[in-house]
Amino acid sequence: MEAVSNGEKVIRRLYEITKNYDLGFETQIEQILKMGLERFNLDIAILSKIDNNRYVIKHCVVPADVELVSGVELDLDTTYCHITCQANSPIALEYVGKHDQYASHPAYQSFGLESYIGMPIKLNGKLYGTLNFSSPTPYDRKFAAVDIDAIQLMASWIEVEIIRRNQEKRLIDLNLALEKKAYEDSLTLIPNxxxxxxxxxxxxxxxxxxxxxxxxxxxxxxxxxxxxxxxxxxxxxxxxxxxxxxxxxxxxxxxxxxxxxxxxxxxxxxxxxxxxxxxxxxxxxxxxxxxxxxxxxxxxxxxxxxxxxxxxxxxxxxxxxxxxxxxxxxxxxxxxxxxxxxxxxxxxx
Incomplete structure (x- = not known):
């Protein structure tokens, strides 16, 4: 019963954030990240973009003593998101230091993050980046199915919204190109x-x-x-x-x-x-x-x-x-x- 209640809370809160387009995409993402931190009781929230083998932080919510800001780039191999992308599905790790496989991962060696839950972001089947939440302290319980559902819901909205915004931008660019063509001489390329x-x-x-x-x-x-x-x-x-x-x-x-x-x-x-x-x-x-x-x-x-x-x-x-x-x-x-x-x-x- 509690799991159902928590799931409903996530859905209601996500709906409140995402229905309000007047907030702007940047604010909506920030609120989703904060919602995830509250839901999972973790410290660090990041929406990343992956370009080749580079991990780029697009949006983040972190404690004041953590030196991470939008635009920071890392080698993908040195992040837990490397695991997430390879798994092609949500990854939930409660205590990385005690994990047989991941305790030796470069991300753990570099950052010492003990708990992590992450989900790949895909646009039309192609990897865009990841949505992830983590903390330097171990998780105090097991990540449950409702937690996986929550991050999947957040990731799904982000995917749909990025696709919508990309399509909107392409439409605007196309309209501008068409308008330019309408006022341009096709032979000399000066105004007509x-x-x-x-x-x-x-x-x-x-x-x-x-x-x-x-x-x-x-x-x-x-x-x-x-x-x-x-x-x-x-x-x-x-x-x-x-x-x-x-x-x-x-x-x-x-x-x-x-x-x-x-x-x-x-x-x-x-x-x-x-x-x-x-x-x-x-x-x-x-x-x-x-x-x-x-x-x-x-x-x-x-x-x-x-x-x-x-x-x-x-x-x-x-x-x-x-x-x-x-x-x-x-x-x-x-x-x-x-x-x-x-x-x-x-x-x-």
Missing amino acids: RRAVFKHINADLNRVSREKSNAALAIIDIDLFKNINDTYGHKKGDEVLIKVAESIDNDIRDYDFVARFGGEEFLLWLPNCDMSIATMVCDRIRHNIEALSLCETPITISIGITCFGADMIQKKQAKERVDELILQADKALYKAKDAGRNCIKFYDIA
């Missing part, structure tokens, strides 16, 4: 057209708050169709990739470049007036012309619109971006009409 509105609109809010200036430019590779027709689409793709790399290398850390479509790139230059925009775009134009990609140099035409905060504050978000793009596009047509391979500005007046 979809990313333009998201980035520029956010930065326009900053421009408005700080009452600063900015510029938006559209860059077009001159006579790009001739490159595809003469050298093939593979060479055309190479040109797009190299041009994107060249632009990206020539801009400031806080500038933004995106592939806007086909052979066009959009350039966003915050904290920028006409003179800075001219300097940046001239550098881009000359460096692209210096690329040795075809028999004749690659040239670009650039249309730029420069503006201040007062010009955008009254516009709706999408309207602001659309209008700026339209202005830069008009300037680009001026550059093409002027014979290409040049920079033209939108005349606000």
